[in-house]
Amino acid sequence: MLGMNAILDTAIERARASLVNEQRPDGHLCYELEADATIPAEYVLLEHYLNQIDEPLQQKIGNYLRRIQGDHATNPGGWPLFHGGKFDLSASVKAYYALKIIGDSPDAPHMAKARKAILAHGGAERANVFTRIQLALFGAAPWEACPVVPIEAVLMPDWFPFTMRKVSYWSRTVMTPLMYLTAKKPIARNPRKVFVDELFTRPQAQIRDWIRGPYKSNWGPVFKVLDSVLRVAEPYFPHHYREKAIDKAIAWTIERLNGEDGLGAIYPAMANSAMMFDHLGDKAHFDIAMGSIKKLLVIKDDEAYCQPCLSPVWDTALAGHALIESGATDATKAACDWLIPRQELNVVGDWADNTPGTRPGGWAFQYNNPHYPDVDDTAVAAMLLHRAGDPKYAESISRAREWIIGMQSTNGAWGAFDINNDNQYLNHIPFADHGALLDPPTEDVTARCISFLAQLGKPEDRPAIERGIKYLRETQMPDGSWFGRWGTNYIYGTWSVLCALNAAGVAQDDPMVKRATSWLISKQRADGGWGEDCESYGDAPAGEFHGYAAQSLPSQTAWAVIGLMAAGLADHDAVRRGIAFLQASQDEQGSWTEQAYNAVGFPRVFYLKYHGYPRFFPLLALSRYKQLMASNDRIVKFGF
Template sequence: MAADGSALSESRLSSEALDRAVLSAHTALSQAQQDDGHWVYELEADATIPAEYILLEHFMDRIDDALEQKIAIYLRRIQSEEHGGWPLYHNGKFDLSATVKAYFALKAVGDDINAPHMQRAREAILDHGGAERSNVFTRSQLALFGEVPWRATPVMPVELMLLPAKAFFSVWNMSYWSRTVIAPLLVLAALRPVAANPRQVHVRELFVTPPEKVQDWIRGPYRSAWGYVFKGLDSVLRPVVPFIPEKTHKKAIQAALDFIEPRLNGKDGLGAIYPAMANVVMMYRAMGVPDEDPRAKTAWEAVQALIVEKDDEAYCQPCVSPIWDTGLSGHAMIEAASGPDGIAPEKTLSKLKTACAWLRSKQILNVKGDWAVRNPNLAPGGWAFQYGNDYYPDVDDTAVVGMLLHREGDPANADSIERARTWIVGMQSTDGGWGAFDIDNNKDVLNHIPFADHGALLDPPTADVTARCISFLAQLRNPEDEPVIQRGLEYLRKEQEKDGSWFGRWGTNYIYGTWSALCALNAAGVSHDDPAVVKAVEWLRSVQRADGGWGEGCESYEGGPHGTYGESLPSQTAWAVLGLMAAGRRDDPAVARGISWLADQQDANGEWHEDPYNAVGFPKVFYLRYHGYKQFFPLMALARYRNLENSNSRRVSFGF
């Protein structure tokens, strides 16, 4: 039976239809490859980033009316008809903070507040407690426009930048994204600039209580008793901060700049993520740095590079994902070219050779990033997520690229693979798992400070990233790595949910996590009859939908059921069948039904379509839609299904 209780379809795809589907998808993916060998697809978030971009232009008085009108079209399109506000993901529930920012941005571009869409949004905001109940980052944005007093934000003195790495509240105990966002924000909070706001747009109508009369801006809901403790500490520190000596204050601002400026990252921007980049732009303006200054000019250009502009609308991406997209596309391409019936192997392998050469050129070999604070003797060797982000290579990307280079087999890849292997081994945390960017970044109590109301201040080890590292190391089969792999497997076993699934920290969600873990267990040689594998397989079978596909919504991060959604989705179905095939179940009828569903959903151009979000930045706070997932994962699944038909063992021989 399916997850919804319906009888499952029994259809099975013919070998001819399978070959056509693989060829068509392979052709579409090949055509998306850039001339220099890489792939990059759009990366979409919610209304927050596009709205913040509009507000950034008004903060700076650098207004591009034509672009803003296109962004406004995008914002109006994604407004919910159901609740009148803006959700954090496709068809999601009302989100107060996203709605406040979207409303403010639309008002800034000239939308009449009495227009029906604005009225519905305003009423929804007021019904949910008003803008005064928005999150910390939204209140900081409002403070920059003078809409709320700075006491609406938690106490975060710039003097935090002076704390050594061993100090509990040190920025070095926070995640990479937190460090890069916070450092320029601390300077802004210290200088307290007011936006240029040339059209004098204000949003007092969004407050239930006038901002100047709000007595308590920081009032939960707290996730633990620590919330109350830190609220008390905030109350104690607030009257003390103004008495910090001016000399210390200036020293702290300089410490922030000393952190930021080596990491400005040229045209890719600080941390290569929008919030940090935008904060730097505003920071330089607040410091009086001219827009023509090379630092300020490049910071502004880095933000512009995130804009996706189409004929009728535009939006701002939170970042770009070329390394990730290229690594995953490469795996799909090499799968399509594998086996006795591989598609145009000479042409495909030539494209892969170009992609691998591009990836080798992006490996970070000469910069010791922030990760070196925890392991200063480790040599660099990772890849970032974006085009350039040398201080912040990503463990997950590095494992994916390393597996691709190893599988592609060019001797020119050997040094890159070994540098990546050494770096991955050195990035293992003490509990046996791997985080995305840091080692042992797991002081969970910090997620309870008032500033961290988003609950995503840290980068602890996770099952999906750990699984990818195990897969990479196991694929290389170096005997000296066996203890590292075994510690990782122990971590994975501890992280398995009671229902047999694994949590997906960076992809939606339990289907993604379970696929990742099953790949790792297979690569490490764990028996397909191992209880953990069997339990995971039974869970995947249990959540298959009646049409043969799988789907899971972002609601699963918010207490919703694991592995379910209102429709089947290409990316999720591909993950599920890839996971089952990694567990030795290529001939399972559930896999055949999933493969048939994928082939049936493919369009005439060899592509798939998927509106729901398929990944997560921060659970409950920030979700993502990778536009490439719906293309390269289905191809990977279809091609692997075809290739395993001719495999005597039915065992996937690679880590991914």
Template sequence: MMHPQTLHRSTSDAGVTHAARLSAAEAAEALLARQKPDGHWIFELEADCTIPAEYLLLRHYLGEDVDPGVEARMADYLRAGRTADGGWPLFHGGAMDLSASVKGYFALKACGDSPDAPHMREACAAIHRAGGAERANVFTRILLALFGQVPWKAVPTMPVEIMTLPKWSPFHLDRVSYWSRTVIVPLLVLMALKPQARNPRGIAVAELFRTPPDRVADWHHHPEQAAWTRFFKLLDAAVRRAEPLLPADNRRRAIAKAVGWVEERLNGEDGLGGIYPAMANAVMMYDALGYAREHPSFLIARRSIEKLVVDRPGATYVQPCLSPVWDTALTVHALLETNTPAARDAALRGLDWLKDRQILDVVGDWAVKRPKAKPGGWAFQYENPHYPDVDDTAVVVMAMHRADPIRYAGSIERAVHWIRGMQSDNGGWGAFDADNTAHYLNYIPFADHGALLDPPTADVSARCVGMLAQLGTGAGDPVLTGGLRYLTKEQEPDGSWFGRWGTNYIYGTWSVLMAYNALGRRADDPAVARAAQWLKNRQNADGGWGESGASYWREHRDARCAFSTASQTAWALLGLMAAGQVDDPAVARGVAYLTEAQGKDGLWPEDPYTAVGFPRVFYLRYHGYASFFPLMALARYRALKEGNAGVSPWGL
């Protein structure tokens, strides 16, 4: 861990550069040792308590025997994750979240924890103070309905007949994000069949409700109170009354269509959509339809979930998904920064592994909006061919171009064609879809989490703009021009940019500054200067940078972590260096922070969550972020200070 008293022992250029060189060498060696035999890297990906809690409850839903050791270790993990007031947060150090706390409590009770145990009484009291389980979000209430803890009227109406709506319908599934589609489609079947959990231990959680479920007058509360909210609430009530009158034949056809949709995208042992909630819903859908446990579809869906379980000393939990493509691409960038023969050889092996995973022959859901674009992207996971990721694809292309543009020319060409085709009409890029901007859908009762859509964001758009610039795209190119116009519009009044997929304004600001650097924008460019000053103003006294997940709430816009983090410090440093500030004292202090905070294993310890699934709803801790991002920053600093002409022009 960092020793504050020695943090600034040597802040001269020579001393800091020497320390950066040694630190980068240790980190590179550690990363080289983590490479898999086939060339890729993968790090753990951790979310909040809801994923392991849902996993434990899924086992009880199915009536499966649970390995006592795994159950006990996962329960230990849940108990250790509570806040000081007894509930569970969405991210490390965050405030208690009601819905996460209901799931955490329910899972521990299913594991055998007595409601009279002190930690359970504290959790129950925290849930009551937050309004009781009746105020939990939609997905939590669906889980409670499946276990018979609330009536189905507690859940918004989502008839499975949605599957048969025409494409022009304002409620067609094509209008929501990829993750929403993969979660919703099997869930529609569950909501139509309304199965009940086997729940062999008969666990109930009536004590979590302030108002008994049969007396709750209004279940459908939405955080956004607007005209759309009131309209959709009335529409939900009308559909609920009409649903029993829908023809049975239509329902059977709709269920069959939903099952067929899932089957097409089942994705082997990598799972539906490659994400836990969709996988779990698929398993429960097959179970509700009466599939035998030996049925190939049930088996493959069930196995996909077990691949997400982490069981190691000190932590047994379930990952929300796997991140090998993202981890490999970013590790390759970090190693290429070091510019050593061993690092370059490892990077090329990683890129060869990535080359074989490019999606070239599956036309995914993205083609609904962009039918003329040819496949050419990369998914986030090992396999997920229907859902390539624009962000991953741009980062892979930049690594390939940087390492050997001739060796990877074919892969680069196909990927660039796909990314150009995925640009939205406003000039920006979303992560998985183009023009996924039906914002009215975030007001339906089902969308109280506010994460139904995948609109363009500054961080993903910056990666695409930076990629085009790195490849030498001319200033008059309409795609590049549109992307720049979008980024200009998205800059905040204080000079920062919002970070959708990383926490938060530090991530967004770094992302855009690296794109501007690739375009050749200088330090005196007004937008660059304002962004650089914002980053310098955010530096902590210890030399590092930190930002809390609470900054996604507008009232906590300026929230900072109580302490700096390695990954966010690296982003800030990379952003400042991209802005031409390598000689600024703030950069030297940040580099000194990283060299002092480095662990004995050559990498950096980091408990805070510095990434995001859905702002204000679901946060992530990439265990690799505190490994490859600090290496990028230190190696880049050393190269710039030593005048290395081979340094990449791109800000990453």
């Protein structure tokens, strides 16, 4: 039999070869990014809205929607927000409508089950705001079902309680063309004249409580009254003022249309811009918007779905760390060289409103999104360039450092796209029933920025690092974990912070570190792996870990092992068992896959499955373990 070292070497070699094989000729990697049923369903409806129906594609999307339909105790016939999840009303309404408009009979067993579940949960009238707007655009619900968000908001000055600069980048890009649509109220072409009256618990004319609680705070009733006032007053707004707002919204959208990568490079914004340009009769910009949407489609032999966006920079930067750790020198160089020209050094995006004088220097998440670079991507990409050690990357690293420092919020932490974007009262307006209107600083992004700055080791950055560490001390959960905003969930947050604390030189016997490692070890499963599902973001008390009933995940096991190694526990039995799990779960191709969703767009609302996570995180964990076992000090020397 092979010795333990030889088995580890073989596992690393196979995983490295598999990852290198997936690298594209120009050096980058980009994996599928899967969400729930809502975006494929919305894409189906978009084609019917425009009467540009690709029948073979629609049938493949139908196959996808039928496959992911729920069929278990907590979801008997509806659609979940993540694999194996509970019934979600809004996703189910959209998926049902999409299947019906594709041609599925309402009497088909899968449709009858879905309809029964929808009605049992209050019917389509209780779906979220975005779903009700979608229905209104098809004439399948009245516009009274939707909250009032006057397009005049684009004209409001900074002192006004609600302005577009006060909400997150994704909210800005989604809402600006959407406000045009709610102002003009166009109706879908809907050539098959398909509606879903059967999803409402009563005739729509009898519904008087479209917008109601339960409210998240005392702000809710206040904003409900304000919505009622605006509903009466809006028809009397000065016409010239409305036209000025419409013109500004159109110009704002065109400036950020972003070519083939689309408005904000995210699906809802792209679709809203396409419908806006369609209504305007602006074919040139409409074609650009539709072209960007087509790039998001994943079309296979029997199925198809639409991604929420593309993740090439994130995938390439993360995979680059696995490649460099595993010794794939040429592949790492190719990845770094691909990243360099995608750093945004010229466009001063919306982020600059709160940090005037800071020069651009970040990377976007997608192929191209110059107005909206991502702080997290920038830290991970720049750490990779720094590790690569080529002097030609020095200027790029310097500009990334300058931008990251300029993006630190006043509480010492970092958000994903903006600074101090934390006016929480805005999450209580009727439009924000998803609770994700903002981009506040978070533990995981803060950890990555600390890791980057600490890895560079510049003494003048120490005050920024210390402010970030103070924030992390204050946000540690009572059980020792940290919340993970952009990855599922407490495992992700805790791994991220432990890496940052190690890079920043926080002692391994610091109580903060010891509580975190004790928590991680306590969550290891009998098979040696770790697994946490998206219910950790659900209705349970804050900090409550929710494990999969019978499943450890390669990506989350890798996070936990990397976090423990960063905390100086490379020799701990938990790490050894985690490494053994990764070796045992490696597939015949030398890589890993997982059905479970492993990330989050908006907690409790929108979840993601990065198909690349189980491809590169286990390789990073195995390679780091090998390096530490061969060293004398067992010290992780990098921030990531």
